[in-house]
Amino acid sequence: MKVQKLILAILILFVSCQSKEYDLVILNGTVYKGDGSPGQILDIGVSGDEISFIGKLENYKSKETIDASGLAVSPGFIDLHTHLEPILEMPLAESLIRQGVTLALGGPDGSGPLPLGEFLDSLEQMEIGPNLAYLVGHNSVRRKYLQNSDREPSEEELQQMIQEVDRAMKEGAFGISTGLKYLPGTFAKKDELIALSKAAAEHGGIYTSHLREEGIGLIEAVQEAIEISDEASIPVILTHHKAIGVKMWGASTKTLALVDSARKQGLDIKMDQYPYAASHTGISVLIPSWAMEGGNFEERVKNPSLRDSIKDGIIYSILNDRGGADLKRIQFSTVTWDRSLEGKTLHDWLIREGKEPSVENGADFVIQAQLNGGTGTIYHAMDEADVRRIMQHPMTMIASDGRLSRPGEGHPHPRAYGTFPRVLGYYTREEKVLDLPTAIYKMTSLSAQSLGLSDRGLIEEGMKADLCLFDPETIRDKSTFIDPHQYPEGILYVLVNGQFAVKEGEFLNKGFGKVIRKQATGR
Structure with missing residues (x-):
């Protein structure tokens, strides 16, 4: 009996002495899990494309190790409103990756590609930088059947449009987007939007809306979106939420009150926002x-x-x-x-x-x-007070509304290069509009929750290893309205699915992103 106990003790000691093996170990970083909780100095082990350990490592083997002392370790940022139209020409999406973005949602403002399934199939054949997900665009669907005409669809046309949304959802869309300020969406009546939103809702999709008006008529436009949420039973995101035009400055107090009231009634209403007082x-x-x-x-x-x-x-x-x-x-x-x-x-x-x-x-x-x-x-027609007020609302997420950009091409809005670093540097570190855990939450897990993603947006064991390591003391946006083609500072490492896209501050010109399709539910 004593011999058996001795053998057992030796076996336990032997097993305990075995080194745990990882592909990558990140040591001594201040880890912000993405849930809004304070940062903790922890170690992270990455195996393959997943986070396999969080805690304090004592005995391990690793192919590569990073000493992250002094750095914030965050989930990779999720950009809920991205103009990915140039993705076939810029598949590595450097302007996003260098901001710490590891997942981008395309097809905003009613502009999603059709047929969506074929487009996603083509993306899957490419080397892409961030993970990519898409919405089906209402404007794209309406234009297919009604062109840019100012009329209501016939019953047959409406059914065709519903089937188009249903098909896109089955092919992996995360919901439907509208651009009601643009043609031809501006001609759509609310009943049409409700009918198409119901088709998306049946598959667990969301509704994101460039509202019908963001200046005069803003209040009524927010009310319309809330009514669509109610009647179609669908979560709604008021995208790039703002109050534009001098006469509407300060109106965010009213729109945020509408959001709060709707949420008290059980409706899932959120917003996304870019951190600038100018639109594009x-x-x-x-x-x-x-x-x-x-x-x-x-x-x-x-x-x-x-x-x-x-x-x-x-x-x-x-x-x-x-x-x-x-x-x-x-x-x-x-x-x-x-x-x-x-x-x-x-x-x-x-x-x-x-x-x-x-x-x-x-x-x-x-x-x-x-x-x-x-x-x-x-x-340049927004008020800074509205920007800050919207940013501080608990249901506001950070999203760029930026178009993929590269130096020397055009004169883009600086949000294309600086959205996420601007929030972390200017609005968080310097202006104290947000604290750091809250800012990260608004860029990561709140966005992941809105998309129904269960394996991204948080630093937890078993989650995908989409990570951003940055220096909270130096991170800042450099892109300006005068000189926009400037990458941010202070982001040292970006990992997409466990692989380095940015290492020691250098873009590696490699893509490890995946096309992410929503698993449709319902009919």
């Missing part, structure tokens, strides 16, 4: 929707009476909406027909052409810009 979209957003209907803008502006009406509508938008009542607030980002205008303002353009920088002349130049092919445009 096309110059056409200043033009009345009816003038763009059917693609007949050029013909309409040839009619003197219609042109006067169009011009009046543009003047109204400049004074009351995205124009911010100042031509200097309208800045061109991409101008394919005159690159010298990129980075300049509408005011600058008028001065260059020897014109009085009046709102009336500005409206004429907006018409000319659209006739020339349009522009990408930055609108």
Whole structure:
């Protein structure tokens, strides 16, 4: 009996002395799990594409070890609103990866690719930087059956649109997005949106909405989104939530109250936000929707009476909406027909052409810009107090609304390069708008929960090893509205599925991302 006990003790001692083996060990980092809890100095073991250990390592073997002393170790950031349209030309998505983004959700503002399944199949054949997920776009679906026409779908057309959403959900979409400020979504009635949202909801999808209005009409637009959530039984995200235009500054107090009220009634309403007081979209957003209907803008502006009406509508938008009542607030980002205008303002353009920088002349130049092919445009028409108020709301997540970018191409909004570092550096470390655990929570697990992802967004054993290691004392965005093509500082390591995408601050030009498809439920 004594001999057996001795053998057992020796076996236990032998087993306990065996080194645990990992592909990567991260030592002494301040680990923020992503759930909003304070950071703890812990070690992490990574095996394959998963986190296999969290705690204090004493006896281990590892192919590679990082001493993360002084660094924050966070789940990789999840960008819930990303313009991935150039993904086939920029599959490694360096402008996202360098921000610490390890998962990006594409297809926002109603613009998702169709047919979605075929598109995702093609992505799976490529080497991609971050993990990629997609929404099905309402505008894409509506345009397929109704083009850009201002009319309601017939019953047959509506059923075809419902089937299109149903198909996309079965192919892996995480929900439906709308762009109700843009053609042709602006012509859709609420009943149409509810019908299509129900199709997404049946498969456990979400509804993200570029609201019908974000300036005058913002309150009513938020109410519409809440009604869609209620009637379609679907979680709603008010995407890039803002109050735009001087007359609406401060309106976030009302919209956030609406969100709180809806949540008290049991509705799942959240928001995402980028940390800037300027938006970005096309110059056409200043033009009345009816003038763009059917693609007949050029013909309409040839009619003197219609042109006067169009011009009046543009003047109204400049004074009351995205124009911010100042031509200097309208800045061109991409101008394919005159690159010298990129980075300049509408005011600058008028001065260059020897014109009085009046709102009336500005409206004429907006018409000319659209006739020339349009522009990408930055609108400096938001109030910083609204930005901070929205950011602090417990149901607001951080998302860039950025378009994949690379140095030398156009003059993008700085959010394309700096969204997540800006929150962590400027708004968290410097301005104390958020504390660090909360900021990370808004970039990671809250977003993962919203997508229904159970294996990402948290640092826990068994979770995917999507990680970002940054210096909380130095992390900052460098991209500006004047000089946007600048990568951030302070992000030392980014791991995607357990592999280095950024190492010692250097982008490795390799892709380890995967296409992530939602597992559809329901019919």
